[in-house]
Amino acid sequence: MDGRPSTLREQRRAETQRVIQTHAVRLFVERGYDGTTVNDVAEAAGVSPMTVYRHFPTKEDLVLVDQNGPLVADRVAATPAGQPLVHRIGGALVESARALTAGDDRFLLARLRLMISTPALRARHLDNHHVLQQAIVDGLGDEAADPDTAFRAAVAASACLAAMHTALVRWATEDGRGDLPDLISEAFAAAFGDAAPRPR
Template sequence: MPDQHSTLRAQRRSETQRVIQAHAVRLFTERGYDATTVTDVAEAAGVSPMTVYRHFPTKEDLVLVDQHGRLVAERIAASSAAQPLVRRIGGALVGSAATLTGGHGDDPTANKRFLLARLRLMISTPALRAKHLDNHYALQKAIVDALEGDATDPDTVFHAQVAASACLAAMHTALVRWAEDDGRTELSGLIAKALAAAFGDDIV
């Protein structure tokens, strides 16, 4: 029973986060990031400002927090260690993008619009662009940890860091193009195209 209670708590927490973030992104898009306060977001979501801060410690987190790192790490951990590093990372990035835009059984179009709105806010808001760099490093670390586990050999870690950075740079270029194209191109395919342009057609 304790496990069941823990699962229910986690589900409720995840749903509360989803609702708060959805209202935040909507308000930031409609009113502007700087013109919208955390109190505004709390009122729209029907919760207290303290509840917002419990789930999102900073205002920037309302836009930037996502499940991407976890999804990518899981896919890398499940991939064959015999594959080249760039192929393992690239496959995980493409696969996680397909999952994030696929809707998990919900409305794929709504998911895509939400991701597009978040991405546009990241690109257009100076405070978010600066914070986004922290997220980039966190995603790189998640990738390296998933690739190498507890590896401590400096050369092994360095090679994983370089491969992760190169793949993330290609993905970032694809994300910007996706936003400019208003999501008309499939995101996973666009990331695959960017990776192929950087590393060759057989990379994913």
């Protein structure tokens, strides 16, 4: 019973976040990123500017914030420890992409296009890759307690994220044609050859 209010609160928070971000991305697409203010987003979402900032501390966060890091980290943690790191990490990234594109993937496509076309977002997007890289290493838990293993995991994650980024850019510039998880798998094959993670 104690968990219910917390869960309900988290659900409300997630829903408010989703509504704000949906309106923000729509306005950025319609008016341009620089032509849209946080006040515009707040008005469209029916909340105060303070509420927007509570959920998204910076304007860039309105586009870049998502729940992909924990999702990928959980999937990496659930993989068998004996597999090569590139397989574990790459497989988790492909599975996460499949979850993100299930149903309507236009929102993801709009976000990616904004990231590619807006200089401030491009810079922060690279920061997000660093955060995701660390989340992946952290997802390995005690396995990455050894500095050498943590280093190898960070290298594998960085290589996988670079290949995935190339696939994301292609998918966005081609108007979302094709299956994004398949394209990411192709990018891994191009980067790693026979060592590439294979789709499940």
